Amino acid sequence: xxxxxxxxxxxxxxxxxxxxxxxxxxxxxxxxxxxxxxxxxxxxxxxxxxxxxxxxxxxxxxxxxxxxxxxxxx
Amino acid sequence: xxxxxxxxxxxxxxxxxxxxxxxxxxxxxxxxxxxxxxxxxxxxxxxxxxxxxxxxxxxxxxxxxxxxxxxxxxxxxxxxxxxxxxxxxxxxxxxxxxxxxxxxxxxxxxxxxxxxxxxxxxxxxxxxxxxxxxxxxxxxxxxxxxxxxxxxxxxxxxxxxxxxxxxxxxxxxxxxxxxxxxxxxxxxxxxxxxxxxxxxxxxxxxxxxxxxxxxxxxxxxxxxxxxxxxxxxxxxxxxxxxxxxxxxxxxxxxxxxxxxxxxxxxxxxxxxxxxxxxxxxxxxxxxxxxxxxxxxxxxxxxxxxxxxxxxxxxxxxxxxxxxxxxxxxxxxxxxxxxxxxxxxxxxxxxxxxxxxxxxxxxxxxxxxxxxxxxxxxxxxxxxxxxxxxxxxxxxxxxxxxxxxxxxxxxxxxxxxxxxxxxxxxxxxxxxxxxxxxxxxxxxxxxxxxxxxxxxxxxxxxxxxxxxxxxxxxxxxxxxxxxxxxxxxxxxxxxxxxxxxxxxxxxxxxxxxxxxxxxx
Numbered sequence: 001x002x003x004x005x006x007x008x009x010x011x012x013x014x015x016x017x018x019x020x021x022x023x024x025x026x027x028x029x030x031x032x033x034x035x036x037x038x039x040x041x042x043x044x045x046x047x048x049x050x051x052x053x054x055x056x057x058x059x060x061x062x063x064x065x066x067x068x069x070x071x072x073x074x
Numbered sequence: 075x076x077x078x079x080x081x082x083x084x085x086x087x088x089x090x091x092x093x094x095x096x097x098x099x100x101x102x103x104x105x106x107x108x109x110x111x112x113x114x115x116x117x118x119x120x121x122x123x124x125x126x127x128x129x130x131x132x133x134x135x136x137x138x139x140x141x142x143x144x145x146x147x148x149x150x151x152x153x154x155x156x157x158x159x160x161x162x163x164x165x166x167x168x169x170x171x172x173x174x175x176x177x178x179x180x181x182x183x184x185x186x187x188x189x190x191x192x193x194x195x196x197x198x199x200x201x202x203x204x205x206x207x208x209x210x211x212x213x214x215x216x217x218x219x220x221x222x223x224x225x226x227x228x229x230x231x232x233x234x235x236x237x238x239x240x241x242x243x244x245x246x247x248x249x250x251x252x253x254x255x256x257x258x259x260x261x262x263x264x265x266x267x268x269x270x271x272x273x274x275x276x277x278x279x280x281x282x283x284x285x286x287x288x289x290x291x292x293x294x295x296x297x298x299x300x301x302x303x304x305x306x307x308x309x310x311x312x313x314x315x316x317x318x319x320x321x322x323x324x325x326x327x328x329x330x331x332x333x334x335x336x337x338x339x340x341x342x343x344x345x346x347x348x349x350x351x352x353x354x355x356x357x358x359x360x361x362x363x364x365x366x367x368x369x370x371x372x373x374x375x376x377x378x379x380x381x382x383x384x385x386x387x388x389x390x391x392x393x394x395x396x397x398x399x400x401x402x403x404x405x406x407x408x409x410x411x412x413x414x415x416x417x418x419x420x421x422x423x424x425x426x427x428x429x430x431x432x433x434x435x436x437x438x439x440x441x442x443x444x445x446x447x448x449x450x451x452x453x454x455x456x457x458x459x460x461x462x463x464x465x466x467x468x469x470x471x472x473x474x475x476x477x478x479x480x481x482x483x484x485x486x487x488x489x490x491x492x493x494x495x496x497x498x499x500x501x502x503x504x505x506x507x508x509x510x511x512x513x514x515x516x517x518x519x520x521x522x523x524x525x526x527x528x529x530x531x532x533x534x535x536x537x538x539x540x541x542x543x544x545x546x547x548x549x550x551x552x553x554x555x556x557x558x559x560x561x562x563x564x565x566x567x568x569x570x571x572x573x574x575x576x577x578x579x580x581x582x583x584x585x586x587x588x589x590x591x592x593x
Binding site: 009011012013014015019046047048050052053054056057 | 156157158159161167168183211212216217281284285286
């Protein structure tokens with residue numbers, strides 16, 4: 001799985017963009033999106049997913065169940 | 075905290091023996107009589123006051139630091155820093171933040187390049203624009219690349235403009251060297267507490283070292299970083315002002331401790347602002363019914379800190395994209411669309427000439443007040459009154475009652491006059507007709523004042539003001555405010571002495587909720 005940003009909740013503050021260790025976040029049409037194929041849920045980098053921890057609006061960065069859980073390559 | 079302050083009641087004590095009164099005068103170090111000059115010295119609010127000459131030189135053209143300068147000089151904020159690294163209970167990121175200069179998500183965000191062009195466009199249109207600030211909409215130091223790129227571009231094209239920034243302080247220690255290298259000479263830190271016990275009720279979380287930290291731990295880290303940053307700024311010779319939001323029942327009493335802590339670490343000015351809180355702001359405090367302070371509660375706290383250090387009372391809590399003089403907002407003239415079309419010619423020489431004129435005008439204002447004060451010094455009275463003034467700026471009584479969107483409040487005693495605050499109101503007069511519905515709210519906003527000075531006023535509101543015990547005064551139209559205030563006070567004292575009027579305590583007044591934003 002990967003994280004996704006709920007578009008209607010996003011304030012486009014860009015706080016998440018530089019925190020993402022995978023450079024998976026970018027601006028698109030005024031709000032931000034996460035590229036699911038790049039997202040690792042921060043596994044292997046940090047204890048907490050960075051976009052979730054820094055986002056000022058609760059429940060805006062959530063697990064996207066459409067994608068398989070990321071498997072860290074050993 | 076009791077709503078009535080000691081100072082506002084000081085005038086109604088019946089009989090005070092002369093020795094006791096003289097003792098009080100001798101002990102009063104804050105804003106009272108200061109030496110042979112006899113001028114009221116209230117730090118930034120009354121002019122140079124007790125600021126050191128080198129600090130005065132730095133702040134005299136800065137509207138956010140010097141009450142006197144704010145009549146004459148303009149500032150602008152550019153919204154280049156949207157990200158934030160902490161969460162405050164008085165802020166909901168989805169909406170305008172009324173307390174900390176933050177426009178909501180619908181407002182324009184600028185790139186550093188757009189911001190630099192906007193600054194040049196505004197500075198060319200408004201020659202008294204002397205200060206460029208970055209205050210958000212998030213935290214400037216949570217967006218260091220954008221913030222410093224903006225400073226770099228402006229320093230190159232308009233080197234006469236002073237740069238300043240306003241931060242929550244969490245990232246401050248990491249950036250003091252860079253701030254110094256960009257010649258930023260003014261930094262504001264918002265410090266609402268120095269005790270994590272208090273802080274846990276103001277800050278639900280901070281983002282720190284890749285983690286969301288909550289509760290007392292968050293508050294402890296934040297206060298340590300804020301005070302460390304303040305000490306580093308002081309050591310680097312960068313002027314630092316501290317903003318505090320007064321939240322009744324949470325940090326109101328504690329702010330006296332904050333005041334001492336920041337003073338001892340070198341902050342030169344403390345700005346205690348009222349919490350602005352309403353359910354429609356969608357903030358934790360707005361939704362849980364946390365109230366803001368009344369006008370007299372705010373004044374009492376500011377007065378109690380005044381002996382410790384310079385207090386600032388003219389803050390309009392303006393937004394991160396505000397443009398113009400404090401109390402006016404011309405941001406609508408400078409939208410991104412408009413500035414990108416402008417052909418900007420930066421006229422450094424013209425700006426200099428204009429600012430010299432402003433300086434002369436300001437000196438005339440001070441001279442007029444000093445002259446009026448001269449024979450007041452021989453009077454002895456413990457009466458203090460508040461006067462509300464309708465003004466468009468330039469230190470004069472030059473606004474119609476019905477056109478006033480705010481009233482400036484002056485306190486006058488035998489020690490002189492001093493600016494003690496401002497009250498925002500809804501426009502009474504719209505389209506040439508007085509709105510009867512809004513008049514009671516205007517009266518509530520200035521209810522603690524004995525008189526209101528206006529350039530002009532209609533018969534109807536005049537009668538209502540009189541009925542509320544507020545004297546509507548239009549005889550000082552277009553005169554200097556402080557000279558007129560002292561003149562009025564002399565007449566007032568005369569009338570009290572002759573028994574024509576009885577001096578009585580006025581009640582409290584309301585602080586209008588909502589940020590100062592363009593309509």
